[in-house]
Every structure is written in structure tokens, then in C-alpha cells.
Amino acid sequence: MKRDQHRQALVDACLELLQTQSCEEISLRHVASAAGVSLGRLTRRFPNKSALFEACLDSAYKKLSMLVGEHVLKFLQSGDLDTALDHIIEDGLRVALERPDLARLRVLTRVGARDMTPAETLERLRPYADVAAMVVGPRIGAEEAKLSVMSFSMVVLRYASHSPDDLAFICGETDPVAQREVLGRHLRKFGRRILSEA
Amino acid sequence: MSGTDKDTVDRILEATAVLADELGASGVRSRLVAERAGVGHGTLTYYFPTLRDLYEACLQRFYDEALKECLEHFACRKEGETSLQTVEGLLVRLYGLGRENRSIVQMRVYATFSEGEIRPIRRQNVGPALRVFAGLFPELSAAEARFAAHSLTHLLLRFITYPEHEIADLLGCNAEETAPKVLSHLRRTCGLLLRP
Numbered sequence: 001m002k003r004d005q006h007r008q009a010l011v012d013a014c015l016e017l018l019q020t021q022s023c024e025e026i027s028l029r030h031v032a033s034a035a036g037v038s039l040g041r042l043t044r045r046f047p048n049k050s051a052l053f054e055a056c057l058d059s060a061y062k063k064l065s066m067l068v069g070e071h072v073l074k075f076l077q078s079g080d081l082d083t084a085l086d087h088i089i090e091d092g093l094r095v096a097l098e099r100p101d102l103a104r105l106r107v108l109t110r111v112g113a114r115d116m117t118p119a120e121t122l123e124r125l126r127p128y129a130d131v132a133a134m135v136v137g138p139r140i141g142a143e144e145a146k147l148s149v150m151s152f153s154m155v156v157l158r159y160a161s162h163s164p165d166d167l168a169f170i171c172g173e174t175d176p177v178a179q180r181e182v183l184g185r186h187l188r189k190f191g192r193r194i195l196s197e198a
Numbered sequence: 199m200s201g202t203d204k205d206t207v208d209r210i211l212e213a214t215a216v217l218a219d220e221l222g223a224s225g226v227r228s229r230l231v232a233e234r235a236g237v238g239h240g241t242l243t244y245y246f247p248t249l250r251d252l253y254e255a256c257l258q259r260f261y262d263e264a265l266k267e268c269l270e271h272f273a274c275r276k277e278g279e280t281s282l283q284t285v286e287g288l289l290v291r292l293y294g295l296g297r298e299n300r301s302i303v304q305m306r307v308y309a310t311f312s313e314g315e316i317r318p319i320r321r322q323n324v325g326p327a328l329r330v331f332a333g334l335f336p337e338l339s340a341a342e343a344r345f346a347a348h349s350l351t352h353l354l355l356r357f358i359t360y361p362e363h364e365i366a367d368l369l370g371c372n373a374e375e376t377a378p379k380v381l382s383h384l385r386r387t388c389g390l391l392l393r394p
Contacts, residue, residue: 122364129368143369147383150368154356155349169321170348171341186345193390 007045009035011055018101023053053105060095060102061124067091072131081135082196089191092152093184096160103160125150132195140198148194155190159183207245207255209235214256218301228252253305260302261323264292268327272334281334282392286385289354293381296358303358337394346391353384 013035017026028049032042046052068088075084096103132149133142140148159167167179213235217226228249232242246252271288279287296303332343357365357380362373369379 122360122368126368143371143379144383144386146369147380148387150365151353151383151387155352158352158356170344172344173341182341182345186342186349190349190391193393194387197390 003045006035006037006041007055010037010042010045010052011059014052014056015059018056018099018105023049023101023105028052057102057105057124060099064092064095065127067095068128068131072135075135081139084135085192085195089152089188089195092156092191093187096156097180100160103157122150125153128153136195139196145195152191152194156187159187203245206235206237206241210237210242210245210252211256211259214252215299215302218256218305223253223301223305226252256302257306260299264295265323265327267291267295269330272327272330282389284334285331285350285392286388289350289384289388290381292354293358293384296354297377300358303355306355306359335392335394338392349391350384350388353387357384 010031014026014031017031017034026049028042028046029039031052032039035042042052046055068091071084071087071091075081078084129146129149132145135145136148137145162170164174164176164179167176167183168174171179171182173179173182210231213231214226217230217234221230226249228242228246229239231252232239235242246255268288271291272284275284328344328347331347332338332340335343335346338346362376365376365380366373369376371379
């Protein structure tokens with residue numbers, strides 16, 4: 001039990017620090033002291049920064065999985081696919097856009113391990129791809145459903161990690177609120193169509 | 199840059215691309231590049247003080263080539279071709295170009311995250327291609343057209359970067375089957391995104 005408490009405290013502290021500092025700036029020592037856990041204990045749970053960052057990402061994915069799970073359950077009861085998709089897209093956007101730091105982090109861990117494949121492994125997407133194959137597969141085909149989940153998540157995460165300067169270049173809006181609005185419209189259209197239209 | 203300078207730089211960039219192909223971008227070392235290009239290490243660091251400069255130059259060369267292909271493709275539209283067909287044709291072309299230069303495309307991911315954010319694209323170079331693109335779809339707002347172009351480019355690059363066996367694994371098919379599947383997915387996405 002205590003082990004789990006330490007683990008959670010460390011992940012929470014790291015998530016908190018990531019809001020204000022870049023992943024390069026954060027040190028393990030820093031996280032340990034913020035969590036009130038000794039550095040030795042920390043390194044026993046997380047031997048390096050990558051492992052700690054992976055655990056932070058897990059928490060975001062866990063949150064998303066719960067939300068998606070609820071919508072899928074409702075869909076199975078009601079049969080209303082379009083409403084379920086709208087909710088899933090909305091929640092996906094919220095989880096990704098509210099933590100741009102995590103969207104950026106996602107790409108780092110695997111490269112940090114000197115692995116040339118991009119970003120996280122596609123393994124993380126598997127549960128979502130499988131759900132999509134089951135839910136929208138009958139409409140657009142199972143493989144297409146999986147590829148669409150890949151595409152949608154790649155695009156959402158990419159935009160989530162863009163700076164206001166990048167977004168200004170893309171959409172010509174300099175006001176961050178207006179940028180988010182145009183971006184949101186694009187991503188909703190993107191998600192809705194790609195996940196449900198043959 | 200004089201003729202010999204350009205020649206040296208070309209040789210260095212070529213050697214970098216070949217090494218990245220052989221060893222992966224993370225295996226590229228300045229000494230190896232100098233050796234392969236047949237130039238002194240001092241010469242290499244004169245043109246490219248850090249590995250990051252080298253990555254950026256490689257990427258910029260690839261992007262310049264891709265942009266040139268875009269403009270060429272737009273300029274040589276076939277008669278009677280719809281705007282969507284033009285863009286689909288372009289996607290196929292760029293997917294091919296990207297796969298030929300896969301190690302350089304992968305370099306972008308590696309370089310960005312090992313060396314910090316890099317900005318190899320000179321934005322002003324993208325402008326002309328984007329303007330033609332937006333002109334093909336007058337029913338879309340300017341912002342929407344630019345978002346669509348950006349999203350499609352991003353997907354193209356990402357699908358090229360992912361190892362085929364991983365995509366195959368997710369789809370439950372053979373690695374050789376992924377390229378046509380990805381391409382047909384990109385075409386479908388293109389049609390859906392560019393409809394008002």
C-alpha cells in the first residue's frame with residue numbers, strides 16, 4: 001500500500017511540475033523533493049526520467065480510456081453511434097488540449113531511449129483502435145477504423161503541442177482564444193468525418 | 199556560396215543521408231560523416247558546427263525538394279482534373295518521395311526531441327504552395343484550407359516515419375500490405391477534409 005502511495009505521489013508531483021517546466025528542466029531530485037519522497041525511493045520505482053514520464057502519460061491515457069469506455073457503454077445500450085462519437089471526440093480533444101505538456105512529452109520517451117521510431121509505440125493506441133474497429137468498423141471497415149484512430153490521435157496530439165506562434169502561422173489568427181476556436185472546429189470536423197463517413 | 203562550397207556541402211549532406219539510412223539517425227556521428235564524404239573533420243564543422251545544424255540542413259533540403267514537387271504538380275495539372283484529384287495525386291507523389299527519404303523524415307523526429315525544437319522549414323517557402331492549394335478549394339475558408347493542408351502533411355510524414363511492421367501489427371496484416379492501405383486511407387481522409 002505504501003509503495004503505491006509513493007508511486008502516486010511521485011507521478012502527481014511530476015505532473016504538477018510539467019505544467020510549469022519543460023521535461024528537460026525537470027530533474028529526478030526535483031520530483032523527489034516535491035513529492036516528499038527520498039531520491040533512493042524514487043529511483044527504485046522509476047530508474048530514469050523516461051520511466052517516470054511514461055507513468056505520467058499512463059495517467060492521461062487512463063483518464064481517456066475511462067471516458068471512452070463510458071461512451072461506448074452508452075452506445076451499446078442506446079445504439080446511437082453519432083452521439084457517442086461526438087462525445088468521444090470532445091473528450092479526446094479536451095484531454096489532449098488541456099495538457100499540451102503531456103502531448104509534447106509523449107514523443108520524447110522513446111526517442112530518449114535512442115530508439116529511432118517516432119514517439120510512443122503504437123501499442124498505446126491498440127485499445128482505442130480495437131474499440132473503433134468494433135464500433136465504427138461496420139460503417140467504414142475495421143482496418144480503416146484503426147487507421148482513422150491513428151490519424152485522429154496523431155493530428156490532435158500534434159496540434160496540442162503547437163505553440164501559439166505555430167498556430168498563428170497555420171490559421172492566420174493571432175488571438176489564442178480565436179486560434180483554439182478555429183482549431184477546435186477543424187479537429188471536430190476531422191474526427192467526425194474520418195471516424196464515421198465511408 | 200561558391201561552386202566548390204556547394205559541392206562540398208552536397209557531398210556532406212549526401213553522406214549524412216546515406217549514413218542515416220544505414221545506422222538510423224541516432225547513429226550519425228560527425229566523424230563518420232566527414233569520413234564518408236571524404237572531407238576533413240575541420241571542414242565539416244566549418245559548414246556544420248553541430249549535428250543539429252547538419253540535421254537541419256538535411257531536412258531543409260528534403261523540404262525544399264518536396265515543395266518543388268508540390269509547385270510542379272500544381273503547375274502541370276491535367277485538363278479536366280478536379281481539385282481533389284490533383285491533391286490526391288500530389289499525396290501519392292509525396293508519399294513516394296517521403297518513403298525514398300525515410301531516414302531523413304525520421305531525422306526530424308529524432309532531431310526535434312534530442313536536440314530541442316528545430317525549425318527546418320523556412321516558412322516563407324511554404325507560402326506559394328499553400329496559396330495554390332487554398333485556391334483549389336474556394337468553398338473552404340482560408341483557415342480551414344490551411345489547417346487541412348497542415349493536417350494532411352503531418353499525417354503523411356507520420357505514416358512514413360512509423361515502422362511498417364508496427365502499423366501491420368496494429369492492423370493485423372503483413373508489413374508489405376501496409377503501404378497501399380495507408381495510401382488509400384490518406385486519399386479517403388483527403389476527400390473528407392477538403393469537402394466544405
